[in-house]
Amino acid sequence: MWRFRLSLSGCRGAGGTNHLDGNTRLCTATAAEALKETFGCDGQPASYTDIDHCDTLALFGHNMAETQPVLWMRALDRLEGPEPPRLVCVDPRPTPAARCATVNLAPRAGTNVALLNALLHEIIRTDRIDRDYIDAHTVGFDELAAQIATCTPAWAARICEVPARKIEHAADVLGDAERLLSTVLQGVYQSHQATAAAVQVNNLQLIRGMLGRPGCGVLQMNGQPTAENTRECGANGDLPGFRNWQNDRHVADLAEIWNVEAQQIPHYGPPTPAMQMFRYAEQGSIRMLWISGTNPAVSLPDLARIRSILGQERLFTVVQDLFLTETAQMADIVLPAATWGEKTGTFTNADRTVHLSDKAVDPPGEARPDLDIFLDFARRMDFRDRDERPLIAWHDPQSAFEAWKRCSEGRPCDYTGLTYDRLRGGSGI
Structure with missing residues (x-):
């Protein structure tokens, strides 16, 4: 869940791009x-x-x-x-x-x-x-x-x-x-x-x-175990919290939560689907791709074309994954990521049941949780809100979850009744 929210805050709230998509818009x-x-x-x-x-x-x-x-x-x-x-x-x-x-x-x-x-x-x-x-x-x-x-x-x-x-x-x-x-x-x-x-x-x-x-x-039904997360957090053609990019009130509400100007959140058109991003990369208008937890060199249609795009010298590709996938082998930078048992975070399944998964073991080698990678990126980019305070204010999984609760408040996917303590008590809520 927090993986995509951090991306959206940084990319949409500070970077001003709506070129962000989730795997959910491919399989389901x-x-x-x-x-x-x-x-x-x-x-x-x-x-x-x-x-x-x-x-x-x-x-x-x-x-x-x-x-x-x-x-x-x-x-x-x-x-x-x-x-x-x-x-x-x-x-x-x-x-x-x-x-x-x-x-x-x-x-x-x-x-x-x-x-x-x-x-x-x-x-x-x-x-x-x-x-x-x-x-x-x-x-x-x-x-x-x-x-x-x-x-x-x-x-x-x-x-x-x-x-x-x-x-x-x-x-x-x-x-x-x-x-x-x-x-x-x-x-x-x-x-x-x-x-x-x-x-x-x-x-x-x-x-x-x-x-x-x-x-x-x-x-x-969804395809992946946490596909509902990408949908709720805005990596599925919407803005976070099932907000509609065509609804000015929704955009203004999100801008208030992130403490940025509404025009910083791109809503001139729909969020860009993955295949269109690759078309833009092919044409040269997108010069950097950050690919996290998916393997387009194997999973996308028209593979010869996709692999040709990934192989372009003018395209800078970052791959964040558990394994050296076919896509990672074509990347300019590979960021080794931790898997589910090596990090703490919440998962939301197809019927909206939320589970908390606590870290069981340390990640191997140089691998880091996705959240840590994105937080490090945000710190180095020095993303700021309109008061010149850090845009990304959370620092660990639980504080990220609290930020998501505020983002989801009053929306159809309202998480405000949940806490880490409550989620530890059973098999999901």
Whole structure:
């Protein structure tokens, strides 16, 4: 968490650049965009504990058994318990989850939107919607209903190659649920019209009024264990605390917290995504890249081009990582970083549960915690606020966490109720 906040304070508050991105916008960009489009920010509106209370669990392109086996054990406890939830699985493959399903839909690849349109059509047609919830908490329902008015199961069957009767069966299960939890992962995200399909899953929850109660919600899953941190702290196309760069009030609020002038926080356009940064580096307008904890020489698309850009003499590349990765081998400077057990800090997982990880052992050799590296950089750059005081006022993980609490106060990701002492008491809050 503190890794990205420090970067944002220094780079955006003092350096005046919005060329900062997190790995979350590569592997699960769809999750973020779908949550923003539906709910206004990309924090999850559900909890893993909802699995313990739902009476219907729907997995959309989510092979939970093999991608999140610990969570799947939790689901199996319910499925093999005294009151098992009904399971709807949407996956073209016969996964372990699909084999346990009450109804399994195996659509033709790339047809998720058509399938979801038909499910929504049937639920609306059979009047299994929560009209009071829709009127109180949503906008655009009439437009949605009009858009899918002709998307019958028979229509979708011709596109998806799923029998119409199975689509109707799934709609019955979803429409009769009293506590519905839906999850989404790469079967949706890495497919045609990914964001549109993910948004339709959100819409399914909304028209049924299945949010804000135990067992009711939607989880647009993240890829990395701490991906929620990058999203909350502003390395995912936003400003820290789910602030909108297009909202002058949000920019002014952040400037007040950092004690800088609002114009120092770049908000003339959206924060630059990683692929665009590499384009700028290719063109020569970006002359330095600082790459922390990711390996673009292996993970980005169009690898020959990416490696050519990293190999440019005019580009100064700093890599901060645990290992001498392929990217690190092309760097001008390598900063050896400590891993999770060699430093103290908090982690926030996909359902917003915050954990504190205390340092267990010292880092080897010259490796240092990311926080120490960034603090050293900020000190050497002598970043200052508008009163000429040090911009980066924190000095260790706990003081950085306190600064983040102030930054998040009043926002959807408000951490002010948490302390290191409280987080040490159990298995996350």
